[in-house]
Amino acid sequence: MSILVNLGLGVLFGLGLIVSGMSNPAKVLNFLDLAGTFDPSLAFVMGGAVVVAFIGFRLVLRRDTPLMAPRFQLPTRSDIDARLIVGPALFGIGWGLGGFCPGPAFTALGLAAPGTLAFIPAMLAGMWAARALAERRA
Amino acid sequence: MTDFTPFASLIGGALIGLSAVLMMLAEGRIAGISGIASRLFPPYGDRLFPGRLAFIAGLVGAPLLYAAVTGASVVQTVSSNLVLMVVAGLLVGFGSVWGSGCTSGHGVCGLARLSRRSFAATGVFMAAGFATVYVVRHVIGG
Numbered sequence: 001m002s003i004l005v006n007l008g009l010g011v012l013f014g015l016g017l018i019v020s021g022m023s024n025p026a027k028v029l030n031f032l033d034l035a036g037t038f039d040p041s042l043a044f045v046m047g048g049a050v051v052v053a054f055i056g057f058r059l060v061l062r063r064d065t066p067l068m069a070p071r072f073q074l075p076t077r078s079d080i081d082a083r084l085i086v087g088p089a090l091f092g093i094g095w096g097l098g099g100f101c102p103g104p105a106f107t108a109l110g111l112a113a114p115g116t117l118a119f120i121p122a123m124l125a126g127m128w129a130a131r132a133l134a135e136r137r138a
Numbered sequence: 139m140t141d142f143t144p145f146a147s148l149i150g151g152a153l154i155g156l157s158a159v160l161m162m163l164a165e166g167r168i169a170g171i172s173g174i175a176s177r178l179f180p181p182y183g184d185r186l187f188p189g190r191l192a193f194i195a196g197l198v199g200a201p202l203l204y205a206a207v208t209g210a211s212v213v214q215t216v217s218s219n220l221v222l223m224v225v226a227g228l229l230v231g232f233g234s235v236w237g238s239g240c241t242s243g244h245g246v247c248g249l250a251r252l253s254r255r256s257f258a259a260t261g262v263f264m265a266a267g268f269a270t271v272y273v274v275r276h277v278i279g280g
Contacts, residue, residue, distance in 0.1 A: 002186075003189055006165075006196065007192040007193065010198075011197075012156065013242075014198075014199070014200025015200050016150045016157060018212055019150035020147045020154065021146060021147055021150065025214065030140045040144075041140075041146075044144045044148045045147045045151035046151060046249075048152040050250050051152075054249075056156070056159030056162070056250075057251060059159075069166040069167070071166060072166040079255075080258050083238070086233075087233045087234065088258075090233030091233030091266070092264065092269075092270065094231075095230060096269070097270060098217060098223050101241040101242075102171040102172045102241075103171040105230075110199075113216040122227025125228065126228040126229065126232035127172065
């Protein structure tokens, strides 16, 4: 059951990325190009997503428990450490170079563009390395 | 150039938000793609691997479904500079996990939760993205 629900949620998330244009790196890079071919569309993606999530989370979190898990697991930290600056800085540089963040990269796998096939294994290797390094330091 | 698509982008964004809300309702978790994808690797602290793999499979399958239902092809213009894309992939993968989230976990879910950490992270990766494209297109490329 959980597998089917997660599959459906992944499809819904992916359709959102496609319909919104966020799955297209050219559109992402134009959004980031304030001084050139600026395309403000992605501000609307973020706006739409955040407004729906803002309202929806508040409705959902009135419940005592989620439907398929014993409890809600929300991040509880509020400190801003070096990792929270270094990580997003590296991520943002990579995002600006390739136009892919993780979600859109997965939606691009099926079209199998050479750039995508180079990006995804590298991204997974980077994720693995970050987890391994974090484990070692913990 | 890409076309300015405010309505499609708003609707697509709402679908992303809806997926995040339903994830919270069903699993009680944040729909953060970097968190979900990175936990496909060991060590495993829980038994959610099959669900995570299914979510990623849904992302991969979404464009096929979209094309089958609408008859429209999915437009994705990806750089063919493979060295650039490998470097970009390493930075995106490492940075998103090191910073505990990406565009979805921090940028959508975190902002919607009014998380201080997510506002900081989103500000940093947006600024880094703007700066990188500026350098690539207008300093080096210009």
